[in-house]
Amino acid sequence: MxxxxxxxxxxxxxxxxxxxxxxxxxxxxxxxxxxxxxxxxxxxxxxxxxxxxxxxxxxxxxxxxxxxxxxxxxxxxxxxxxxxxxxxxxxLPLKSGLPYSAAGISTASGPEGGPTQTPFKISSPAPASAEPEDRIAYPGSPSLPLSERGTERLSYNGLAPMTERYRQVRVTRHSCESRNPGSGKRRQISITGQPPEGDLGxxxxxxxxxxxxxxxxxxxxxxxxxxxxxxxxxxxxxxxxxxxxxxxxxxxxxxxxxxxxxxxxxxxxxxxxxxxxxxxxxxxxxxxxxxxxxxxxxxxxxxxxxxxxxxxxxxxxxxxxxxxxxxxxxxxxxxxxxxxxxxxxxxxxxxxxxxxxxxxxxxxxxxxxxxxxxxxxxxxxxxxxxxxxxxxxx
The missing domain is CATH 3.60.15.10 (Ribonuclease Z/Hydroxyacylglutathione hydrolase-like)
Known part of the structure; x- marks a missing residue:
């Protein structure tokens, strides 16, 4: 004591x-x-x-x-x-399955292929200004814009498996990368929202x-x-x-x-x-x-x-x-x-x-x-x- x-x-x-x-x-x-x-x-x-x-x-x-x-x-x-x-x-949430809560971003488990409750306002389709087409909010951003194009729809499920076509997402410092498990092709998804201070990410x-x-x-x-x-x-x-x-x-x-x-x-x-x-x-x-x-x-x-x-x-x-x-x-x-x-x-x-x-x-x-x-x-x-x-x- x-x-x-x-x-x-x-x-x-x-x-x-x-x-x-x-x-x-x-x-x-x-x-x-x-x-x-x-x-x-x-x-x-x-x-x-x-x-x-x-x-x-x-x-x-x-x-x-x-x-x-x-x-x-x-x-x-x-x-x-x-x-x-x-x-x-x-x-970490990709590897451990932990519900994540920190500094403006959180995730939770939910039904496969469908959106879940998040603190973000989810808008779909993404605004035309999105480059490239799909966007996931940067930590600290109040919104999570996503693109919806039929089977290419990206749903937010704790950055876990997302769709039949884009199942694997790797978070990098300034972007996410989705991989098509069938063809192995990769595609960058830009991260938007509150920008980093300096260049620290x-x-x-x-x-x-x-x-x-x-x-x-x-x-x-x-x-x-x-x-x-x-x-x-x-x-x-x-x-x-x-x-x-x-x-x-x-x-x-x-x-x-x-x-x-x-x-x-x-x-x-x-x-x-x-x-x-x-x-x-x-x-x-x-x-x-x-x-x-x-x-x-x-x-x-x-x-x-x-x-x-x-x-x-x-x-x-x-x-x-x-x-x-x-x-x-x-x-x-x-x-x-x-x-x-x-x-x-x-x-x-x-x-x-x-x-x-x-x-x-x-x-x-x-x-x-x-x-x-x-x-x-x-x-x-x-x-x-x-x-x-x-x-x-x-």
Whole structure:
């Protein structure tokens, strides 16, 4: 039970943290889905989550974002993520069957081949200005114009199977593509409605917010101030890609090869972000990184923080250099270490993530820094991690 008016952290492994304050739950980099043999084993699944008030994503690698689209679609929380990751939410109903509800678009199951109840005003046939002939509303649009031409009629049924002729629809960033299962021919269907801001493919409206559009701007949830900052892209060294080949064979788990490369390749060079939290009642601060970097120019206004949350990233040959840089740059009272469990077996076995070696190496470079290693699936009050005081007090 979380005491009232206290900030509690709950680590789920990898970079997946829950921040709980006065019955408000903020989730960072959700990862419930693991490879077989994960240690320690996470005792809950993504379907055990009862509610999420705010969902944050630092970047799109699958060890950070695997369950992000599912949770965003299911709970419809206030969501801040890279634009490329937000687009994955709109693909999800095609694969999972979830009723979808987010940021101006919703779907529901209904009779095959017929229109269903939606929040859109459906007009048919489409206006003559439609290019090409059939149109589906862009998220945020108040209407859903469709074309009706006999057997080519497109009915809106959760973007699920639509007609005998056009059964498969693939949603892209600016359009839908329908495929004729008989001939295999494809046809583009333009997406219309509220245009994207900039060229990110998603408007910063409703519950979904592209971090590229709101970086540097603070928002408040339950009295907690959160500010996102862009920190470049995550680096993965060639030696680790080589290890992706070697480790499954070394540990007699060749079946893990496909999963390993699938996890590694998703959003490989996507934008990365950090989040600055200011907690009530005394303004204690935590700066949360999902990846290591030295690209922190956008954080120039931050002199120091109380808690610096950083990952142990042995996939980056420069992990010690970047760890030392971040600690010296933000001078935290404590460095909160995460991302060191065996969530991606056999790629993240403890033999590759030796905490004793890590502790010794960091203390040689930053001898005055207090290290706090995240406790797996145990609620910990923020005051236990560090005697929280405002950074300005010395």
């Amino acid at each position: 979380t005491p009232p008016n206290s900030v509690t952290l709950l680590w789920h492994g990898a970079a997946h943290y829950h921040i709980i304050y006065n019955n408000t739950r903020i989730v960072i980099d959700p990862l419930y889905t693991r490879l077989p043999g994960d240690t320690p084993h996470l005792p809950v699944t993504r379907d055990d989550v009862e509610k999420i008030d705010c969902l944050l994503l630092t970047h799109g690698h699958l060890d950070h974002s695997k369950d992000f689209p599912y949770l965003a679609a299911k709970h419809n929380p206030l969501t801040y993520a890279p634009a490329a990751c937000l687009s994955k939410i709109h693909h 998603l408007p910063a409206t409703g519950s979904l917010h592209a971090l590229e559009q709101v970086k540097g701007k603070s928002f408040d949830i339950a009295g907690i101030s959160i500010t996102p900052y862009q920190i470049g892209t995550e680096e993965i060294d060639f030696w680790f890609i080589r290890e992706m080949f070697i480790r499954p064979w070394k540990h007699r788990k060749p079946a893990a090869l496909a999963d390993g490369f699938r996890w590694l390749a998703r959003n490989l060079f996507g934008n990365c972000f950090a989040f600055l939290f200011s907690f009530p009642p005394n303004g204690g601060t935590m700066l949360y990184f999902g990846n290591l970097t030295s690209e922190v120019d956008e954080l120039d206004s931050i002199e120091r923080v109380d808690v610096l949350a950083i990952p142990f990233c042995p996939a980056n040959n420069h992990w010690l250099r970047d760890t030392q840089f971040l600690i010296n740059r933000f001078r935290p009272a404590v460095a909160l270490i995460h991302h060191f469990d065996n969530f991606m077996n056999p790629f993240t076995l403890y033999r590759y993530m030796n905490l004793d070696d890590y502790r010794s190496a960091v203390r040689r470079k930053c001898p005055e820094t207090r290290l706090y290693f995240s406790k797996f699936y145990k609620e910990v009050e923020l005051s236990e991690i560090a005697a929280i005081r405002t950074a300005s007090e010395g």
